[in-house]
Amino acid sequence: MTSSPASQAPKPAGLNDLHAFAAVARTRNFRQAATELGVSPSALSHTLRALEARLGVRLLNRTTRSVAPTEAGERLLARLAPALAEITQALAAIEDLRTSPHGTLRINAPRAACDWVLAPLVPLFLARHPGMRVELVGDDSLVDIVARGFDAGVRFGESLQQDMVAVPLGPPQRFIVVASPEHLARHGRPAHPRELIEHPCIRLRFPNGTFYRWEFAQGDERIEVAVDGPLALGDMRLMVQAAEQGLGLAFVYQQYAQQALAAGRLITVLDDWRPAETGFFLYYPSQRLVPAGLRAFIELVRERHP
Numbered sequence: 001m002t003s004s005p006a007s008q009a010p011k012p013a014g015l016n017d018l019h020a021f022a023a024v025a026r027t028r029n030f031r032q033a034a035t036e037l038g039v040s041p042s043a044l045s046h047t048l049r050a051l052e053a054r055l056g057v058r059l060l061n062r063t064t065r066s067v068a069p070t071e072a073g074e075r076l077l078a079r080l081a082p083a084l085a086e087i088t089q090a091l092a093a094i095e096d097l098r099t100s101p102h103g104t105l106r107i108n109a110p111r112a113a114c115d116w117v118l119a120p121l122v123p124l125f126l127a128r129h130p131g132m133r134v135e136l137v138g139d140d141s142l143v144d145i146v147a148r149g150f151d152a153g154v155r156f157g158e159s160l161q162q163d164m165v166a167v168p169l170g171p172p173q174r175f176i177v178v179a180s181p182e183h184l185a186r187h188g189r190p191a192h193p194r195e196l197i198e199h200p201c202i203r204l205r206f207p208n209g210t211f212y213r214w215e216f217a218q219g220d221e222r223i224e225v226a227v228d229g230p231l232a233l234g235d236m237r238l239m240v241q242a243a244e245q246g247l248g249l250a251f252v253y254q255q256y257a258q259q260a261l262a263a264g265r266l267i268t269v270l271d272d273w274r275p276a277e278t279g280f281f282l283y284y285p286s287q288r289l290v291p292a293g294l295r296a297f298i299e300l301v302r303e304r305h306p
Helices: 015-027 030-037 041-055 071-099 111-128 181-187 193-198 236-244 254-262 292-304
Strands: 060-062 067-069 103-109 132-138 152-156 165-173 175-179 201-204 214-218 221-225 231-233 249-253 267-269 278-284
Touching (some): 015 030, 015 060, 015 071, 030 041, 103 111, 111 165, 111 254, 111 292, 165 292, 175 181, 175 236, 175 254, 181 267, 193 214, 231 236, 236 254, 249 254, 278 292
Parallel strands (some): 201 231, 201 249
Antiparallel strands (some): 060 067, 175 249, 175 267, 214 221
């Protein structure tokens, strides 16, 4: 059995139609309401007639001289006005996020990048933009920043996805091979990267369980070595400490070993085979409609690392 039109539920009204009704019911003047909405009085009248037809209820009594809400119109306006005010406030808050840095900026970065390039930037950023908060997550795994809810990430250039926008962040980073003098006295000094397979090495284990293959370069020659050894760690700070204790050769960022090198607790080897230097990049998903907080942080990065 087919229901009659009178028994069918009215089609939902659009937000623009409800705004139009509220403006007329509030001002009780089509011309004034049309000016507020930026439309012609005739277009506004057509919108209200279509809304009434869709709802099946007269909302406004109007003559050539005046307009006033019906009882149904008064009831609708009483419920509608607070809701529309809430929507207006919500849109204003979004506009505030667009125009000035407010809210939370979430960044995912390797721990080395947190230590050397982001640690000096974040306090300066927060001092400039007191309405901002920063969540900085140190993570050496390759994560999907969009799926994990991050605004931006930091990675080396070669590991960036092609659909990301990248901004250089800090100077090139340098890897070195180090060992303690005592370890080299016992096991000798490797003269070529391929000799590393005969030496005990401290391996770097990534969060996904894989081990880093040590990379070397000399001129046009590139070599990767799958080293072995009695110890595997997931933190280069610990690798430096283990190397100082004579547990093996370690392949680390130079900055982590700087103090131990200066004190003579560690010595570099294979200096002629150091890999090509590479730098960090701040990356984010799109150049379109970048949030004000992220945009301000990008400007700071470009200012400090032109």
